[in-house]
Amino acid sequence: MHVVNADIETIFRKVADLLDILNANPFRIRAYRNAAATIAGLSRDVADMVSRNEDLTRLPGIGRDLSKKILEIVETGHLRFLDTLEKNAHASFSELMEIPGLGPRKVKALYDALDIRNIEELEEAAEQGRIALVAGFGKKSQQNILKEIVRRKERSRRITYQAAMFAAEPLLSYLRACDDITQVAIAGSFRRCRETIGDLDLLVTCRRGADAVRHFTRYDGVADILSSGNTRSSVVLHSGLQVDLRVVPQVSWGAALLYFTGSWQHNIALRKLAIGRGLKLNEYGLFREHERIAGKSEKEVYACLDIPFIAPELREDRGEIQAAAKHQLPALVSLDDIRGDLHMHTTRTDGHNSILQMAEAAQSKGYEYIAITDHSRQVRIAHGMDAEALAAHIEDIDAIQRKMPGIAILKGVEVDILRDGTLDLPDEILQQLDIVICAVHYHFDLSLQQQTRRIIKALEHPCTRILAHPTGRLLTRRQPYAVDMQAVMKAARDTGCVLEINSAPKRLDLNDQHCRMAKEMGVKVSIDSDAHSTGDLDFLQNGINQARRGWLEPEDVINTRSLTELKKLLQQEA
Structure with missing residues (x-):
């Protein structure tokens, strides 16, 4: 089986949580948590690094012992140490800790008080009102637990875009290595770059007589074959992700890619457009009566419908077809437009690399500037800085700047908005x-x-420039907090503040519809990595995807500007 980074991260987090429940050495617990964070932040596939015999101990926080455990996970898909911990604790404790608000200590408290070992027992106890009686909980905690259990059931099948990408890449490489398969593409919500993915839709073309389905089902990452025919197959990977394969004829490649990429609503709108021109559109092509007039490429199909190519990220039936018909599609922002990254962390707080290392990594990407924005004192878990520590940090940044004249290192901070x-x-x-x-x-x-007033007050502070991850969500784990985003955006526009698109895979915050709202309200955004290591700088592509889904163009994004233009813009907003 092929182990992806998310598998290793999950195992290390489970180990840390179970060690916590078992009252293990705090330094050992922290080592596993840091290792999980390192793996989660990598832009490279760890299994690929292992296959190349790369030294994993060069990764931040990965020593010889953890390196051996990663090797074991990659080779076997399991970790014997985790199995032992689950026997000593209870295997389902890790599942309980997936409920927001239930950390290791609270899970242990519920076990000690009510002998709760799994989600089913937790739900039953909450419905019976017994959780509210446990010390440290109460009726509000009990209600929140019930809400989160419902939400967990709703999102249980979906994974983040990046997790899907890590699962998809080795499968794509496997299929492309087959001489009989001539074209391979992922369609569906993945190609539209939706922030979470339910399954993968794979399209292939192959040489006459080739058995692409048989080759597909023999992939070593397949855990279960749901169906298998001449031109279609569905499997479940060891990661739990379902993958559907369709073999299509070369002459229909573009039409099939178009059909299986667009949302259901987008496809309906396209078919109506075709009908209005006396044509019929389906996954096999664009037809005038029985004659196929287009289908080899998507551009060919769009052209025959008298509209330009529509980027996959826009195919949600949110006005893109009407805009295309009027030749008013946005010139979407791309990674090549980005001049710098304005949100990153270093070893001064919870980052894994130094100021110098972050600056060197950013310079290697061709950036003109970066901003070092470590945490303020309120974020104690990240070793946040007070005023005295930040003053020393400013001096450190200035010292590194003198060593690196080729890239501007802006002095910044990610400062907490307090309750008031x-x-x-x-x-x-x-x-x-x-x-x-x-x-x-x-x-x-x-x-x-209260939340809206809190955030608006922070935006009105004369020093504020950017609001980071504006809704506070964590994909598949935590819902956004309640906030009036229209009011927040109005305040940002009035104060000249910028809203962030946080590119961390589990955030992607702003979401795509809020990006569109910001554009329509004239609010600028900053697409930032929120990097905690040099590898995390690659997260920026996630934010680009989100911005494109929100119709954003380079002019809507402040870090597409040159350093001179950026400084002028920030000074104007001061």
Whole structure:
């Protein structure tokens, strides 16, 4: 089987949580948590690194012992140490800790008080009102647990785009290595770059007489074959992801790619457009009566419908067909447009690389500038800085800048928005910075009115430049907090503040519809990696995908500007 990074991350997080429940050495617990974070942040496939005999101990936080455990996971798909821990604790404890708000200590408290070992027992106890009686919980906690169990059931089949990508890449390589298969593409929601993926839709063409389905089902990552025919097959990978394969004729390649990429609503709208021209459109081609007039390529099909090519990210039936007909499609932003990255962390707080290493990695990407934005003191788990520590950090950034004249290293901070909307650091230190990013990291449970007022007050602070991950969500794990985004965007526009598209795979926050709203309201955005290691800088492509789904163009994004233009823009907003 092929192990992907998400598998290793999950195993290490389970180990850390179970060690916590078993009251193990805190340093050992932290080592596994840091290793999980390192693996989650890698832009490369760890299994590929193992196959190349690369030294895993060069990764941040990965020593010889953890390197051996990664090797075991890659080779076997399991970790014997985790099996032992699950026997000593309870295997389902890890599942319980997937419920937001239930960390290792609370899971242990529920077990000690109510002998709760799994989700089913948790749900039953909550419905019976027994959880509210456990010390440290209460009725509100009980209600939240029930809500999160419902949400967990709703999202259980979906994974993040990046997790799907890690699962898809080795499968694509396997199929492309087959001489009989001539074309391979992923269609569906993955090609539209949706933030979470339910399954993968694979299309292939092959040489006459080839058995592509048989080759597909022999992939070593396949755990279960759901169906297998001459031109179609469905399998489930060891990761749990379902993959559907369709073999299509070369003459229909473009039509099939078009049909299986677009949302259902987009495809309906296209078919109506075809009918209006006396044509019929399906996955086999575009037809005038019985004559196929297009189908080899998507551009060919679109051209015969008298509209230009529509980027896959836009194919959601949100006005893209009408815009195409009027030749008013946006010139979507791309990674090549990005001049710098304005949100990243270093070893000063919870990052894994130094200022110098982050700057060198960014310079190798051709960036003109970066902003170092480590956490403020409120984020204690990340070793956040007080004013004195930030002052010393500013000096460190200046010292590195003198060594690296080829890239501008802006001095910044990710400062917490406190419950009352004030910022976590005094104005005197914030005024010494080039850029101040504010963010919500605590008190997610405020009412919509309270949360909205809190954030707007922070935007009105004269030092604030960017609002990071504006809705606080974690994909497949935590819902957005209640906030009036229209009111927040109006405040951002009035104050000249910028909203972030956070590119971390589990955030992608702003979402695509909020990106579109920002564009329509005249609010600028910043597409940032929120990198905690040099490898995380590659996350920026995730944010680009999100921006494109939100119809954003280079002019809508502040870090497409040159350093001179960016500084002028930030000064105007001061």
